[in-house]
Amino acid sequence: MFGFDFDVLTVEDQLNITGGSCIGAIISILYCIIIFKYTTIVHQQEEIVIERCGQYKKVLQPGCHCLLPFFDAKVEFIAVDYHFNISNHHVQQSVTERKGQDKFIIDKRLQVLDMPLQPVITRDNVQLEVHPMALYKVTDSMLAVYEVQNLYSSIQILISTTLSDIIGRITLDDTLCSRQEVRRQVFNQIHSTIQNWGALLIEVDILEIDPPENIVTAMEAQLLAERERRAKLVEADADRQIKKIMADSLSQEKIQLVTGESQSMVMIAEAEAEGQKAIGMAQAEVIGMLSGKVKGFDVGDFQLKNYWLDAIEAVAINSRNVQLVKGVSILQKLSE
Numbered sequence: 001m002f003g004f005d006f007d008v009l010t011v012e013d014q015l016n017i018t019g020g021s022c023i024g025a026i027i028s029i030l031y032c033i034i035i036f037k038y039t040t041i042v043h044q045q046e047e048i049v050i051e052r053c054g055q056y057k058k059v060l061q062p063g064c065h066c067l068l069p070f071f072d073a074k075v076e077f078i079a080v081d082y083h084f085n086i087s088n089h090h091v092q093q094s095v096t097e098r099k100g101q102d103k104f105i106i107d108k109r110l111q112v113l114d115m116p117l118q119p120v121i122t123r124d125n126v127q128l129e130v131h132p133m134a135l136y137k138v139t140d141s142m143l144a145v146y147e148v149q150n151l152y153s154s155i156q157i158l159i160s161t162t163l164s165d166i167i168g169r170i171t172l173d174d175t176l177c178s179r180q181e182v183r184r185q186v187f188n189q190i191h192s193t194i195q196n197w198g199a200l201l202i203e204v205d206i207l208e209i210d211p212p213e214n215i216v217t218a219m220e221a222q223l224l225a226e227r228e229r230r231a232k233l234v235e236a237d238a239d240r241q242i243k244k245i246m247a248d249s250l251s252q253e254k255i256q257l258v259t260g261e262s263q264s265m266v267m268i269a270e271a272e273a274e275g276q277k278a279i280g281m282a283q284a285e286v287i288g289m290l291s292g293k294v295k296g297f298d299v300g301d302f303q304l305k306n307y308w309l310d311a312i313e314a315v316a317i318n319s320r321n322v323q324l325v326k327g328v329s330i331l332q333k334l335s336e
Contacts, residue, residue: 038067040074047106047141049075059141074104077141078150106141110202115156117210120164126172129210132159132186135202136194143198155194159204162186172211179206 041064042048048060051073067073113134120128136155138144148154166185167175175182183204191201211219 034069035066038069038072040065040067042105045108047108048104049077049106049141049145051075056142056146075145076103077106077145078103106138106144108138108141110135110137113152113155113159115159118160118163120167122167122172122175123169124171126215127212128167128172128175130163130167131207131210132163133205133207134159135205136199137202138198139195139200140198143196145198148197151197151199154197155199155201158190158193159186162189163206172215176209176211179209182206 040048040060042060042062044062046062050057050060050067052068052071056075057072113136115132115134117129117131120130122128134155138151144151163182163186166182166189170178170182183206187201187204190204194201
């Protein structure tokens, strides 16, 4: 009762129905394609810049977004990586470009810019190869897209030219000894420019500095000569210290010997003085006793006889024959 009898439809009606179904299917497919094309999913730590009718519209944050068909367009974030391979004074350039959906994505994570060896010339005309490296991150996606054509290569070229300028104003020795100072100067000169490009420069580092082979050979020879010179200085200083210690030891020994001899002489002199004093006191006691008990005792005659006895004793020690003089009258005459 509610069915249709297709047998009564004409061929023209059947063609109209089939054509309408095809058109509807095509429209549905086109609609799905448009929805799929203008629906964008932005991942965490990523952003995409959108233009509407050729003008900046907005920046897509992480999430799912539907764009206005035929009016909204994603802006390509140009991040071409230029690699310069320096070998035997020949420069070979290779380019790495992002393709597909990746070329619209602005990565907000920390980026490592590992640059190849850069040829630089110092103030004393020595050619070096320097390996710089930088850490940066995009902070403003709009500036990163519109203020610079290629953020990655621009930072790379800026670091290379600044590094060449700074090293060109110092000597080879200063370059090798002042790596931290060179890093600081490069950072201070370029960080504000990179900030105007919508990126934050976090650090600039110099991984290695390669002098020419002849310079390396000369530096090694100089280092060896310096080590030998220092070794000789240390050896000479050690010899000098040993000689000084030996001289001080001999001096102390002589001082102690002289001090001992002088103390010995003082002690001998004191002993002799004490002996003479004791003898004198004994003689004085004898003389006192004799003068008190012997009548007519002459002290001078007594002393003269003692001297005479001492003289005879001294002569008798060194002589075989001793002639004794009777009496002391001759000694008295000799003394006169």
